[in-house]
Amino acid sequence: MNFVAELLISIALVISGIFGFVGSYGLVKLKDTLQRLHAPTKATTLGVGGVLIASMIFFYSETGHISVHELLITLFLFLTAPITANFIASAYLARNLREDDLPKTPGDYGWSIYDDPPETGVDR
Amino acid sequence: MMARLVPHPLLSLTLVLVWLGLVNTFTLGNLILGTFFGFVIPMITAPYWPDRPAIRRPLKVAEYIAVVLWDIIVANVQVAMIILFKRESTIRSHWIPVPLELTSAEAITVLAGTITMTPGTVSATLSADGASILVHCLHTDDPDQVCRDIKARYERRLTEIFP
Numbered sequence: 001m002n003f004v005a006e007l008l009i010s011i012a013l014v015i016s017g018i019f020g021f022v023g024s025y026g027l028v029k030l031k032d033t034l035q036r037l038h039a040p041t042k043a044t045t046l047g048v049g050g051v052l053i054a055s056m057i058f059f060y061s062e063t064g065h066i067s068v069h070e071l072l073i074t075l076f077l078f079l080t081a082p083i084t085a086n087f088i089a090s091a092y093l094a095r096n097l098r099e100d101d102l103p104k105t106p107g108d109y110g111w112s113i114y115d116d117p118p119e120t121g122v123d124r
Numbered sequence: 125m126m127a128r129l130v131p132h133p134l135l136s137l138t139l140v141l142v143w144l145g146l147v148n149t150f151t152l153g154n155l156i157l158g159t160f161f162g163f164v165i166p167m168i169t170a171p172y173w174p175d176r177p178a179i180r181r182p183l184k185v186a187e188y189i190a191v192v193l194w195d196i197i198v199a200n201v202q203v204a205m206i207i208l209f210k211r212e213s214t215i216r217s218h219w220i221p222v223p224l225e226l227t228s229a230e231a232i233t234v235l236a237g238t239i240t241m242t243p244g245t246v247s248a249t250l251s252a253d254g255a256s257i258l259v260h261c262l263h264t265d266d267p268d269q270v271c272r273d274i275k276a277r278y279e280r281r282l283t284e285i286f287p
Contacts, residue, residue: 018204019200019204022204022207022208025207025208026203026207029207029212030207030212030215031212034217034246034248034260035215035217035262037246037260038203038243038244038246038262039207041240041241041242041243041246042200042203042204042243045196045200045241045243046196046197046200067148068144068145068148069145069146069148071145072142072145072146075142078237078241079237081240081241082236082237082240082241082247083237085240085246086236086240086246086247086248086249089246089247089248089249089260090248090249093248093249102219102258103219103220103221103258104221105221105251105255105256105258106221106223106255106256107223107251107253107255107256108253109251109252109253109255110251110252111249111250111251111252111258112249112250112251112252112254113249115251115252116252117252117253117254
């Protein structure tokens with residue numbers, strides 16, 4: 001492996017390490033569930049992204065082939081990470097907050113956790 | 125005939141590419157097997173895609189992905205600064221309701237995912253009629269500015285992609 005490849009891999013790993021650490025530190029420092037929810041979205045983007053870039057450079061310089069597994073990991077992370085964050089936020093809203101704690105919706109209907117959608121709301 | 129054989133061309137293409145990526149080696153056998161999946165899976169799952177929106181302007185999709193990736197990098201640094209250097213008592217989190225102009229479920233899903241993946245904002249829930257989205261912002265002094273940014277940077281581009 002030549003020097004340039006090693007340098008790029010090292011930089012990518014250090015960057016991902018820093019953001020992984022900051023994400024974890026955020027979990028400890030921030031005070032409520034919703035603020036803590038912001039920390040993992042960082043660990044999964046630049047934190048994991050740095051490791052994946054380092055991995056791609058490593059396998060390209062070792063074998064000469066471009067490895068696409070890393071791109072797929074990125075794709076699957078981007079598909080799944082928002083869903084978990086969304087579910088955690090929804091569960092927190094349903095358990096810990098009342099409708100009065102949130103700002104009003106701009107439209108006629110309330111937030112879906114507290115209000116029925118238009119079709120079923122009419123029937124009741 | 126063609127529509128029944130390939131009900132979802134984009135999904136078929138994606139499945140072939142993902143299969144080739146998973147096996148990580150390009151051979152004729154893998155291509156044939158991937159193409160087989162690309163035909164069969166959309167046919168089986170066609171009932172679950174009742175009225176999918178057609179994606180227009182592939183160039184706009186590429187532009188959108190580039191904008192989001194850049195924003196993720198910038199926002200990562202901003203949020204890291206907030207976590208490392210702001211005292212806990214001075215972090216002001218806000219709930220921000222954002223009115224939506226997008227109507228299709230797919231477009232709103234993409235927007236909600238984008239809001240969550242760009243650090244600093246998390247999308248929490250939709251209004252019951254799907255006309256607005258509730259966003260939690262980690263730290264901002266001007267909630268209206270965050271709302272305008274989301275609408276101008278992401279929603280405007282998505283309305284061009286999903287007609």
